[in-house]
Amino acid sequence: MSKKTLHKLISARRVVQGVFAAAIYGALTLLQLPLLYILAAGAGLGLVFGKVFCRWMCPIGFVIEFLLRRKGNSAEQMYMYHKLGCPIAWVSGFLNRSSLFSIQRDFDSCTDCGLCDKTCYITSLNSEYSHFKPGKKSPVSAYSCSRCLECVSACPQNSLSYSLD
Numbered sequence: 001m002s003k004k005t006l007h008k009l010i011s012a013r014r015v016v017q018g019v020f021a022a023a024i025y026g027a028l029t030l031l032q033l034p035l036l037y038i039l040a041a042g043a044g045l046g047l048v049f050g051k052v053f054c055r056w057m058c059p060i061g062f063v064i065e066f067l068l069r070r071k072g073n074s075a076e077q078m079y080m081y082h083k084l085g086c087p088i089a090w091v092s093g094f095l096n097r098s099s100l101f102s103i104q105r106d107f108d109s110c111t112d113c114g115l116c117d118k119t120c121y122i123t124s125l126n127s128e129y130s131h132f133k134p135g136k137k138s139p140v141s142a143y144s145c146s147r148c149l150e151c152v153s154a155c156p157q158n159s160l161s162y163s164l165d
């Protein structure tokens with residue numbers, strides 16, 4: 001996927017999440033799909049994409065993010081929400097460390113401006129983490145990274161990408 005397409009997708013994330021959330025809610029309520037299937041699919045997606053279910057597909061996540069945004073969407077609330085999670089979040093968050101797709105930084109084009117860290121609720125709250133500072137832990141591998149890709153979107157140099165590891 002080109003960077004331009006990826007950025008368009010990131011800017012449409014809430015729409016994508018809304019569509020998936022409605023489809024999953026419909027499958028559970030109208031089609032009586034067993035919840036276990038959704039749990040298994042959400043956790044399985046973690047193997048490929050990391051913890052994408054929460055911010056791109058989850059009906060509960062869709063509502064919670066809507067409520068947090070109305071209240072100002074503080075980084076702390078978002079961080080706490082993604083630290084707690086549900087069984088899908090627990091499994092897929094653990095898989096953030098080894099998922100096939102991950103957030104990569106191009107060291108050559110990065111200017112160390114720090115905008116990615118300011119955008120991310122993990123790095124903005126916890127100084128142990130940074131996208132670019134040497135000697136810090138990467139937020140991308142953290143359990144609480146919800147693959148919102150806001151760090152990718154924030155980078156003015158296009159130095160961050162979401163691609164095969």
Ligand code: SF4
Nearest residue numbers: 110111113114116155
């Ligand atoms: S926003 Fe981009 S250029 Fe700035 S520090 Fe982060 S990765 Fe580097």
Ligand code: SF4
Nearest residue numbers: 120145147148149151
């Ligand atoms: S995708 Fe980027 S901005 Fe979002 S939580 Fe993960 S590291 Fe932070």
